[in-house]
């Protein structure tokens with residue numbers, strides 16, 4: 558799947574774990590005049606309770622996409638009290654301030670490709686599960702012609718290292734290349750979201 562927004566192009570590869578027809582990873586993204594938001598959640602464990610948790614988190618984000626990353630994460634966390642936990646990656650871009658901010662709690666990876674350099678951030682340890690714990694939000698200047706790749710832990714490091722970002726504007730090419738190099742049978746639900754910010 559690939560979508561052309563005005564400033565951010567998005568392409569998504571998703572495949573459920575071998576033997577499952579339903580994927581426990583949930584995602585959401587939206588571009589407005591003011592900015593862009595993308596989130597990926599993975600419910601702990603598997604099956605319907607895992608899926609319920611990741612959907613709760615994504616639902617909170619859909620309804621609160623205007624507030625800051627830090628507040629969104631706190632709200633999502635509160636909603637998981639008494640539920641199966643979830644891990645979350647969230648990225649926001651502010652087009653007028655030309656800034657980005659993101660946070661990742663647990664095993665959601667975020668890779669930035671800025672001026673040809675790959676930068677992978679270390680996620681905050683743990684998961685969202687209703688109890689408060691500190692987490693870091695990373696922010697910086699939004700560089701034109703940069704890529705952001707967000708992925709669940711079904712994506713293997715050895716697969717990721719084979720991905721080239723030479724043709725970075727072609728986000729569909731990135732997810733197609735991933736499909737080609739990744740193994741057919743997945744041992745975990747797998748989601749890879751390739752984004753390109755192209756405004757100059």
Ligand SMILES: [Mn+2]
Pocket residue numbers: 599709710711745746
């Ligand atoms: Mn997973």
